[in-house]
Amino acid sequence: MNGGATGTGPFAGLGAGRLGVAAGVAILAILTAVARPAGPTVTGIVVVVLVAIGAVAIGRPGLAKTASLPDPAAPQPDTSLRQRWARAVDQHDRVLSAYGAYELDPAMLLRFPAMWDLAAPPIVDFHDALELAGGLRSDEFPGEAHAQEYLSAVAMLRTDWAAADRHARSTGTDGLAATNAGECRKALNLWRHADGTRGPERATYLEKVLGTIDALAERGVVDAPAPMHNALVREVQKAIEAT
The missing domain is CATH 1.10.287 (Helix Hairpins)
Incomplete structure (x- = not known):
């Protein structure tokens, strides 16, 4: 018909x-x-x-028969590559900032030491992706081919970071030997007590926290980042000078 x-x-x-x-x-x-x-x-x-x-x-x-109307489900024109590259730089910074909390905050290190378990695949994948994205990053728009590589690297970094963060938080201290897990919990309590103190008392708490973290790092339980160690040393010194 x-x-x-x-x-x-x-x-x-x-x-x-x-x-x-x-x-x-x-x-x-x-x-x-x-x-x-x-x-x-x-x-x-x-x-x-x-x-x-x-x-x-x-x-x-x-x-x-039918009116010609725009289809809301139709894919929209993509933004320019330069804009997507700039957005990827921002996303990269967000991952670095989130990971920085683990490297700078003693409480994060003591609560979630699994972030330093380099035998865990999610942690290994994250560090590999972190290195790749860092190597491809540039201050200025690098051109089409390089920008596409960077976009892919940042996408992988975001995925791997989410997996690593989820692994660390869900594991907590469960992956540690009982002695090491107990030391983490004790040092975390000392760190929290230090917040409400001043002078020699605060310095004593912080020195014990620093000593525990250094001991755990020496045994390979955690990787105490230098910025965290140095910040704790400065806090101890400030507490002593406040007397």
Whole structure:
């Protein structure tokens, strides 16, 4: 069956556009009969409108079937590569900032020492991705090919960081020997107690925390970053000088 001409009546063989004109003529006849008191002016306006509709329908038969509307589900034009590169730089910084909490905050190190378990695949994958993204990063837009590599590296870094962070938080101290896990918990309590103290008392708490972290690092339980160690040393010194 042909979608443009159906049936055997008087309009058989007419396309959708011509059917529109025929319908318009029929409506015109009815309006003319009903609205005759309105005078020739109204009737003339109706004629002009119907003729315009019919002309459009003849020229564009498909218009009689569906209106051409934008599809909200259709993919939108992608932003420029330069913009995506700039966004990747920001995402890279966010990962570095989140990881920095583990390297600078003693409480994070003591609560989640699994972040330094280099035998755990999620941690190994994260450090590999961190090195790759760092090697591809640049201060200025590096050109199309290099930028595409960096975008892929940052995407992988974000995925691997989420897995490493999830692994560290879900594991806690469960992966440690009982003695090491106990030392982490004890040092964490000392660190929290230090927050509410000053002078020699604070210095004593902090020195014990520092000593525990250094001992754990020497045994390979954690990797105490130099910035964290140096910050703790400064805090101890400040507490001593505050007496």
